[in-house]
Amino acid sequence: MQSKNHFARHNKLRSSFLKRFYSLIPLAGLFLLLAACDTPQNTFVTRSDSTQRIYDIYIFVIWAAALVGAFVLLGMAYILIKFRARPGRKAQQIHGHTGLEITWTVIPILILLSIAIPTVLWVAQTQDEPDSNVLEITAVGKQWWFEFKYPGLGPDGSELVTANELHIPVGRQVAITLESDNVIHSFWVPQLVGKTDMVPGRQNKLEKFTATEPGVYYGQCAEFCGSAHALMRFRVHVDTTGGFDRWVESMNAMPSTPLPGSVESLGKTVFELAGGCSGCHAINGTPAMGIIGPNLTLFGERGTLGSGILDNNGSNLKQWVSNLRDLKPVPEEGSGLMPTFHQGNPETDLLTEAQIDQVVAYLQSLKR
Numbered sequence: 001m002q003s004k005n006h007f008a009r010h011n012k013l014r015s016s017f018l019k020r021f022y023s024l025i026p027l028a029g030l031f032l033l034l035a036a037c038d039t040p041q042n043t044f045v046t047r048s049d050s051t052q053r054i055y056d057i058y059i060f061v062i063w064a065a066a067l068v069g070a071f072v073l074l075g076m077a078y079i080l081i082k083f084r085a086r087p088g089r090k091a092q093q094i095h096g097h098t099g100l101e102i103t104w105t106v107i108p109i110l111i112l113l114s115i116a117i118p119t120v121l122w123v124a125q126t127q128d129e130p131d132s133n134v135l136e137i138t139a140v141g142k143q144w145w146f147e148f149k150y151p152g153l154g155p156d157g158s159e160l161v162t163a164n165e166l167h168i169p170v171g172r173q174v175a176i177t178l179e180s181d182n183v184i185h186s187f188w189v190p191q192l193v194g195k196t197d198m199v200p201g202r203q204n205k206l207e208k209f210t211a212t213e214p215g216v217y218y219g220q221c222a223e224f225c226g227s228a229h230a231l232m233r234f235r236v237h238v239d240t241t242g243g244f245d246r247w248v249e250s251m252n253a254m255p256s257t258p259l260p261g262s263v264e265s266l267g268k269t270v271f272e273l274a275g276g277c278s279g280c281h282a283i284n285g286t287p288a289m290g291i292i293g294p295n296l297t298l299f300g301e302r303g304t305l306g307s308g309i310l311d312n313n314g315s316n317l318k319q320w321v322s323n324l325r326d327l328k329p330v331p332e333e334g335s336g337l338m339p340t341f342h343q344g345n346p347e348t349d350l351l352t353e354a355q356i357d358q359v360v361a362y363l364q365s366l367k368r
């Protein structure tokens with residue numbers, strides 16, 4: 001009777017285990033599916049000397065840990081089987097074994113040293129003198145976007161300023177100084193360079209790095225910084241050397257004036273007068289010289305808007321200029337925040353839909 005019960009219980013356990021096991025199959029399928037996704041923030045796909053070095057150390061540590069794990073588990077299995085209790089055999093009592101104790105002290109020391117040496121060397125190397133042709137940049141964390149400044153690359157040796165889309169040349173070392181004038185943000189481009197905080201009242205030096213392949217890379221604020229933290233993104237354009245020089249040149253070139261009476265020309269007027277946009281935004285070579293909001297020079301060339309959250313196209317831009325609060329959890333109007341310009345209420349709207357369309361056309365026309 002007792003053994004019948006035992007089998008019933010055993011079967012029940014078995015079937016509940018199988019049920020649980022089968023329920024994992026769709027989950028495993030999902031994993032496979034997601035593994036095929038585009039992963040632009042994948043730190044295993046390295047695109048700079050810095051991330052490659054970290055990757056090498058990481059892979060070495062994984063292998064060392066896997067070997068230690070395999071050795072310990074196999075050794076344990078061997079010992080458990082070989083020395084298990086058997087009838088007629090008495091366990092042998094051992095007290096101390098000098099040889100064994102030295103072995104299991106020395107081997108871990110060697111393993112830890114082999115991990116520590118490349119790690120410490122790498123940390124030390126981040127403090128090396130920069131290359132002679134290093135490109136210096138200052139990145140400033142704002143709520144909620146990124147400003148990038150290139151000392152000396154503006155007209156007559158002044159500062160060149162852009163926002164949310166950083167341009168750097170391939171194969172040339174970049175040294176970025178990180179700042180914030182509000183709260184703590186964190187600068188992170190997983191494929192190019194590791195995270196470093198942007199702290200108010202302090203200048204943090206991001207580890208110097210050299211990008212190895214032209215392309216567009218995703219960046220992200222990695223420190224909770226308020227309501228729109230998750231939507232505080234940016235892009236890094238790694239240009240060819242010539243491409244970077246041309247970008248700098250176009251940023252400093254005088255933009256062509258839109259044809260009088262054209263929709264772009266009307267938009268320029270709204271931008272500079274009726275909308276008051278130029279109070280906060282600058283467009284190099286025009287009367288717009290505001291410094292509170294993102295610099296919009298060559299805005300039509302950018303791939304994204306709203307700090308890297310949306311594709312830069314006419315309909316997204318129209319929605320953004322009309323009411324960015326539909327797209328991003330930005331507090332109601334306050335100092336330093338862009339107002340809501342158009343919600344379809346003539347009583348409160350600051351700009352009409354036609355004026356919004358004109359501003360959109362003007363911003364899109366800001367190309368080389």
Ligand code: CUA
Nearest residue numbers: 185221223225
């Ligand atoms: Cu800035 Cu999170």
